[in-house]
Amino acid sequence: MIGEVAADMQRAHGVDLRCGVKVTRLEGDAQGHFRRAHFDDGGTVDADVAVVALGGIRNTEWLRGSGLAAGVWGIACDTGCRALTLDGLITDDIFAAGDVARCPNPVYEYRLISLEHWANAVEQAEVAAHNMVSGQADRWPHLTLPVFWSIQFGVNIKSVGVPTFADEVVVAQGSVADRRFVAAYGYRGRVTAAVTFNNAKWIDHYRRLIETAAPFPPPGSTPDQPLDMKPVPVDFPGPQLLAQGATVVVTGHDPGERRVTAAQQHHR
DSSP states (O other), X not given: OHHHHHHHHHHHTXXXXXXXXXXXXXXXXXXXXXXXXXXXXXOEEEOSOOOOOOOOOXXXXXXXXXXBOEETTEEEBOTTOEEEBTTSOEEEEEEOOSTTEEEEEGGGTTEEEXXXXXXXXXXXXXXXXXXXXSOGGGOOOOOOOOEEEEEETTEEEEEEEOTTSOSEEEEEEEETTTTEEEEEEEETTEEEEEEEESOGGGHHHHHXXXXXXXXXXXXXXXXXXXXXXXXXXXXXXXXXXXXXSOEEEEEOSSTTTOEEEEEOOOOO
16 A cells, blocks of 8 residues: 555656566667666666666675574574574674664564664664673663654655564555555554654654554544544565464663563454
8 A cells, every 4th residue: 555655656746657567678879878778568768867776785795604694684683683503593792783684573473674774773783782791681682663764755754663564554544645644554453563654743652552562453543543444455465484372562661671571462
């Protein structure tokens, strides 16, 4: 749903957005200047400039043979940012933080998640630095929920949690047509993420719902709540190899006190 809204917004502002096609060839003129892009559906686009965005590649090849659980997806770590060996054992003197670190997130069934965002890199580095100089009893876990934001054509877009870890989505506040709304994501009856369009002031509210394993659809009454809050299936693949059992609740008031406890399952 969010992808469709964003795509419509791009097209409404004159962006020729083409999804599901690949660039097969970039064509130049006799002087070697770029002039045209060719796609695998037979289409073309005439232009003077091409910007190639391929994403980041984690620099882990130098760790080959080190015994660490490192590969193209990053370095596997525990929640304290300590690197794991290929055997799954925790090292006590090797730490990783930032895009390259894959840490288990207890809110998302302890799946190893790597986050490519500067805010996560800063917060994770603080945890890693603290744990390097602290004893076992005083170490912190990295339990911060992912947060992402963007501004497109004057529209503020912000998300919290992991929207792809969901099987349903619902517009919990506002109106999609007005480009001012909150979309809440849920998995097996609990809130797992939220995305806001021009409604960022509610992001902390939904963060608390995620951290406390609140039931989905979100409980309670909020401003601009649609009369018919009917969840619909998400339009992307759900989590694979899902764990069974209880969800978790993040507790505490600062990084040194945050702990994980089992949460009672909610049933709809």
